Amino acid sequence: MTTLHIKNMVCDRCKIVVTQELTRLGLHPQKVTLGEVQLSETSLGKEQLDTIDVALTAVGFARIDDKRARLIESIKNNIIERIHHVDTIDRKFNWSDILAEELHHDYNSLSSLFSSVEGTTIEQYIIHQKIERAKELLFYDELNLSEIAHKLGYSSVAHLSAQFKKITGLTPSELKKSRKAEDVRTPIDSVHPKK
Structure with a gap:
């Protein structure tokens, strides 16, 4: 399982949009909460992460990679x-x-x-x-x-x-x-x- 941390996910509608975008990319969201998505995929390559970043940015979100x-x-x-x-x-x-x-x-x-x-x-x-x-x-x-x-x-x-x-x-x-x-x-x- 892979966890993505997403910036600007602050409501139920946000969770729906992020889930739809990830699903559209062929990914399998298992659990979606404010600011976090758990995917059934065990790992993601750099190309996949770049594609996710582009898709999320297009709908007003951003993947957070920094621990702080x-x-x-x-x-x-x-x-x-x-x-x-x-x-x-x-x-x-x-x-x-x-x-x-x-x-x-x-x-x-x-x-x-x-x-x-x-x-x-x-x-x-x-x-x-x-x-x-x-x-x-x-x-x-x-x-x-x-x-x-x-x-x-x-x-x-x-x-x-x-x-x-x-x-x-x-x-x-x-x-x-x-x-x-x-x-x-x-x-x-x-x-x-x-x-």
């Missing part, structure tokens, strides 16, 4: 999975413990690596992902602000509103009233705190 880059992508994918694809985040959720356990690395080393390469902290990345999810939930108008705060693991609406305003320049209520959520939403794979 794979680890950073794994950090991002774990955060995205829990914020955008899990129903509710527990307020007592401990990101440092979860990331260390999931990625089998000490959290301090994960944090140092992430900061040195990305130019921001894991904590800031988490906050920005939560705010992007809040914008999405406001846009769909299915939950009130209290429900959104609870869903994203905030201790209060005030805490969510303060972080929201700091990052977007608007309170959630102001954004909702302006109905400009579509103008300020960012694709998940492009969410990044300003350096």
Whole structure:
């Protein structure tokens, strides 16, 4: 079995597109998760890897061959999975413990690596992902602000509103009233705190 690490795989649609591309190339994806594909093929030659790279690049993805880059992508994918694809985040959720356990690395080393390469902290990345999810939930108008705060693991609406305003320049209520959520939403794979 061969494992490919793929950059920008952040949603279920991404997994479908990557699976289709690899299948089109005659490969056999066995397990596809955010950022990772396990193929039944035991090894791939340089020509096959080059063909995969061209196909993935054409649809907005990239194969990651560097160990540090794979680890950073794994950090991002774990955060995205829990914020955008899990129903509710527990307020007592401990990101440092979860990331260390999931990625089998000490959290301090994960944090140092992430900061040195990305130019921001894991904590800031988490906050920005939560705010992007809040914008999405406001846009769909299915939950009130209290429900959104609870869903994203905030201790209060005030805490969510303060972080929201700091990052977007608007309170959630102001954004909702302006109905400009579509103008300020960012694709998940492009969410990044300003350096």
